[in-house]
Amino acid sequence: MNLSPSTSIGIKTSVKTTSVFLVTATLLIGTGVGQAADAIGEYTNNTEDKAPLTLQPVSVIGTRTERSLDEVPATVSITTEADIENTLVRDIADLVRFEPGVSVGGTGSRFGLSDFIIRGIGGNRVLVLVDGVRVPDTFSFGPFLSARRDFVDVDSLRQVEIIRGPTSSLYGSDALGGVVAFNTKTPLDYLREKDYYGSLKMGYSSDDDSVVSTATFAAGDERLSGLVIYTRREGNETDNTGRVGGTGPTRERPDRQSVDNDNIIAKVRFSPNEHHTFTASIQYLNNDSDINIFSDYNELTRGTTVNSRDGNDERTRELWSLMYDFRGDLIVADHIKAHVYQQTSKTTQDTDEIRTLPNFATQTRQRSSRFEQELTGAELQFNKSFTLGASTHLLTYGTSYTITDSEELRNGATFDSTGNNVPEFFPFPTRGFPVTEVTQSAFFLQDEVGFFDDALLLSPGIRYDRFDADVNADSIFITGNPGTPTPEDYSDSEVTARIGAVYKVTDKFSVYAHFSEGFRAPPYGDVNVGFSNLIGGYKTVSNTDLKSERSRGLELGLRFNGDDGELHLALYRNKYTDFIDSLVPAPQFLGTGGVDPVDNLLTFQSVNRANVTIKGAELSGKYYLEGLSPSLRGLYVRAAIAYADGEDTDRNEPINDIEPLTGIFGAGYKAAGDRWGADIIWTLVDEKKASDIDQNNPRLATPGYGIVDVMGYINVNQRTRINVGLFNLGDKSYIRWADTRDIEADAVQRFSQPGFNAGASVQVAFW
Numbered sequence: 001m002n003l004s005p006s007t008s009i010g011i012k013t014s015v016k017t018t019s020v021f022l023v024t025a026t027l028l029i030g031t032g033v034g035q036a037a038d039a040i041g042e043y044t045n046n047t048e049d050k051a052p053l054t055l056q057p058v059s060v061i062g063t064r065t066e067r068s069l070d071e072v073p074a075t076v077s078i079t080t081e082a083d084i085e086n087t088l089v090r091d092i093a094d095l096v097r098f099e100p101g102v103s104v105g106g107t108g109s110r111f112g113l114s115d116f117i118i119r120g121i122g123g124n125r126v127l128v129l130v131d132g133v134r135v136p137d138t139f140s141f142g143p144f145l146s147a148r149r150d151f152v153d154v155d156s157l158r159q160v161e162i163i164r165g166p167t168s169s170l171y172g173s174d175a176l177g178g179v180v181a182f183n184t185k186t187p188l189d190y191l192r193e194k195d196y197y198g199s200l201k202m203g204y205s206s207d208d209d210s211v212v213s214t215a216t217f218a219a220g221d222e223r224l225s226g227l228v229i230y231t232r233r234e235g236n237e238t239d240n241t242g243r244v245g246g247t248g249p250t251r252e253r254p255d256r257q258s259v260d261n262d263n264i265i266a267k268v269r270f271s272p273n274e275h276h277t278f279t280a281s282i283q284y285l286n287n288d289s290d291i292n293i294f295s296d297y298n299e300l301t302r303g304t305t306v307n308s309r310d311g312n313d314e315r316t317r318e319l320w321s322l323m324y325d326f327r328g329d330l331i332v333a334d335h336i337k338a339h340v341y342q343q344t345s346k347t348t349q350d351t352d353e354i355r356t357l358p359n360f361a362t363q364t365r366q367r368s369s370r371f372e373q374e375l376t377g378a379e380l381q382f383n384k385s386f387t388l389g390a391s392t393h394l395l396t397y398g399t400s401y402t403i404t405d406s407e408e409l410r411n412g413a414t415f416d417s418t419g420n421n422v423p424e425f426f427p428f429p430t431r432g433f434p435v436t437e438v439t440q441s442a443f444f445l446q447d448e449v450g451f452f453d454d455a456l457l458l459s460p461g462i463r464y465d466r467f468d469a470d471v472n473a474d475s476i477f478i479t480g481n482p483g484t485p486t487p488e489d490y491s492d493s494e495v496t497a498r499i500g501a502v503y504k505v506t507d508k509f510s511v512y513a514h515f516s517e518g519f520r521a522p523p524y525g526d527v528n529v530g531f532s533n534l535i536g537g538y539k540t541v542s543n544t545d546l547k548s549e550r551s552r553g554l555e556l557g558l559r560f561n562g563d564d565g566e567l568h569l570a571l572y573r574n575k576y577t578d579f580i581d582s583l584v585p586a587p588q589f590l591g592t593g594g595v596d597p598v599d600n601l602l603t604f605q606s607v608n609r610a611n612v613t614i615k616g617a618e619l620s621g622k623y624y625l626e627g628l629s630p631s632l633r634g635l636y637v638r639a640a641i642a643y644a645d646g647e648d649t650d651r652n653e654p655i656n657d658i659e660p661l662t663g664i665f666g667a668g669y670k671a672a673g674d675r676w677g678a679d680i681i682w683t684l685v686d687e688k689k690a691s692d693i694d695q696n697n698p699r700l701a702t703p704g705y706g707i708v709d710v711m712g713y714i715n716v717n718q719r720t721r722i723n724v725g726l727f728n729l730g731d732k733s734y735i736r737w738a739d740t741r742d743i744e745a746d747a748v749q750r751f752s753q754p755g756f757n758a759g760a761s762v763q764v765a766f767w
Contacts, residue, residue: 059076062163064381087679088760107753110291117657119644120646120658123138126174132341133321136151141408157183158184160183165518170446173440184281185229185265196217200214210234213232231263242752244749248297259287260287262285275328279322280320292310310352323337332382336383366412369409379400379401390451393447407435428480431477433525434473435474438469441466441467490527492521512555515552549580554572554573564624568618569617581608584605622636636668637667654694659685659737664684666680681709684704688737700748703734719764720764
């Protein structure tokens with residue numbers, strides 16, 4: 001569907017009106033419920049009337065077993081449901097807003113948020129999981145296809161874990177630079193002390209005029225329970241600080257956009273007794289976006305003027321899964337987890353364009369791009385605890401098996417002013433790579449060994465992965481890519497290892513060391529890529545000799561976790577080899593300037609080449625001021641700083657995806673009983689100098705900036721909670737480094753972040 005400017009304005013006005021109505025209605029409901037509750041009794045909370053404790057959340061991602069952060073020999077950050085609510089997180093970029101060293105780009109782009117970048121490594125080199133299932137790959141081809149990885153609605157999350165550095169010995173391919181694990185909510189999150197629960201949440205954000213509505217219902221008990229969560233988001237384009245409107249590449253204002261997002265999660269949990277638990281779940285996400293690409297209007301290319309260019313982009317993700325959990329005392333295990341699942345995803349991006357040729361004839365051009373993946377998998381994990389002499393052991397072992405079917409299709413047509421079909425320069429339909437099925441099997445083994453009453457914890461582990469790609473070069477691929485070599489099946493295997501050590505010097509102070517390997521299997525879009533542009537004089541060819549990318553990481557750290565605060569320091573050095581450079585001049589034709597003498601076409605090919613080293617330091621801490629004086633009970637300060645430096649040692653060039661030096665400094669207050677709380681956070685980001693940018697792949701150098709955000713919440717009563725946030729209080733104009741990846745011949749300010757903006761949410765519970 002194409003949007004005219006008047007239609008877009010109408011939608012925007014409607015969303016604004018709806019947002020005011022919904023938030024006002026929810027406030028009135030919350031007030032009514034609050035008055036009713038207060039009539040029964042004053043606000044109570046199970047939390048004792050005392051200063052916050054430095055209780056450690058439990059991590060699973062760091063060792064595949066439940067461990068406190070003090071026992072994990074790596075840097076793991078955890079974001080809880082409360083953190084998401086208190087900081088008014090809207091999307092995956094907001095999720096890491098206060099996580100130095102981790103970023104998500106995509107602001108200013110038609111295609112939205114892209115992927116996670118951890119310590120300078122991003123894209124499909126970072127593994128992203130939702131309840132243990134890999135999210136779909138990111139894949140781009142040309143100007144009209146960019147399938148990205150924003151497949152999660154944050155209102156469905158109970159916890160997010162991020163582990164930094166190579167982690168393939170635990171999770172296999174793609175965990176080259178780290179892992180992001182999303183864990184969705186479960187029925188028992190709401191049913192610990194009641195047999196049913198319902199809530200309604202309404203929220204509004206001014207930076208994109210978005211309204212969010214989330215309805216949650218859970219019922220049951222320890223034996224049988226269920227949960228349904230539905231979230232609806234309606235919004236427009238994200239605002240920025242650009243001033244110039246109009247059309248064309250000089251436009252600084254964001255392109256006009258209307259975005260609708262629906263997310264549904266349903267779970268049923270059945271536990272016939274204390275030993276066995278079955279959980280079935282269904283997840284569905286649909287995101288639909290209509291956009292007027294004003295920044296492309298009136299664009300002039302080879303004498304042809306683009307009068308208008310509008311798009312409709314849609315992405316969907318569907319997942320069903322069944323999990324089985326056993327806890328008992330068997331010879332082979334005292335904890336068994338089994339998981340089977342199937343996930344389908346589809347990204348469709350349609351573009352309609354009206355253009356005027358040099359002879360003043362008018363044409364209508366249509367382009368449709370599609371990227372689909374289907375993932376079917378199973379995983380079985382065993383845990384066994386035992387004692388051997390003076391040492392304790394927690395043995396973790398298991399296997400996994402997945403089948404991933406990937407398919408990309410591009411189609412298009414052009415019509416003259418009378419509606420007659422105009423011949424295309426390229427054959428349509430076509431594919432950038434043949435339909436590919438990748439089968440991956442793995443076996444893993446880890447032993448967490450405790451000595452001296454677990455004061456010293458060692459965790460060696462090893463994993464074997466085997467992957468086989470079955471390629472189907474159908475008629476669409478062959479006819480759409482004439483002259484392309486016949487695609488070939490390919491296979492490979494990898495063994496990765498890790499060893500970690502944590503030593504508790506005292507009950508509050510510990511040190512750790514961690515060595516781990518990572519790998520990424522050669523992507524289907526690089527191995528058997530095919531495309532020929534006879535008009536442009538170039539082509540791309542396959543490379544079935546590509547090797548897996550590899551990484552080795554070493555991290556040293558120390559932690560302090562006391563009654564009055566906590567501190568974490570990490571030093572790391574990661575080395576990456578056999579990086580795949582996608583579509584560079586084919587090395588076999590360098591003697592002829594990259595031109596294939598057979599057809600005289602400039603030839604591009606993906607090759608293993610780059611060797612990269614990234615090193616850095618991260619420091620974070622929190623201190624409760626009650627340690628200085630009892631009168632300061634509830635007050636705290638916190639800080640986090642991340643520094644990284646990296647180099648492509650083959651070319652002596654910096655690594656572009658490394659974030660500038662970043663510091664997060666804040667102060668907050670949490671009232672006794674968690675009645676209310678507030679935070680003020682100051683974010684400081686250093687400039688990105690030209691000397692820190694790869695000159696073979698230049699990007700915009702960005703100045704440093706500092707912004708201040710204020711957030712607060714109040715529990716009106718046991719059933720009603722209000723959150724409010726004021727962001728970028730100084731109305732600062734700035735561009736995040738992660739967003740410069742999409743800047744080409746564009747007005748720079750179109751990629752700037754919103755100026756001063758605000759958000760609010762109200763949640764009312766019924767039980």
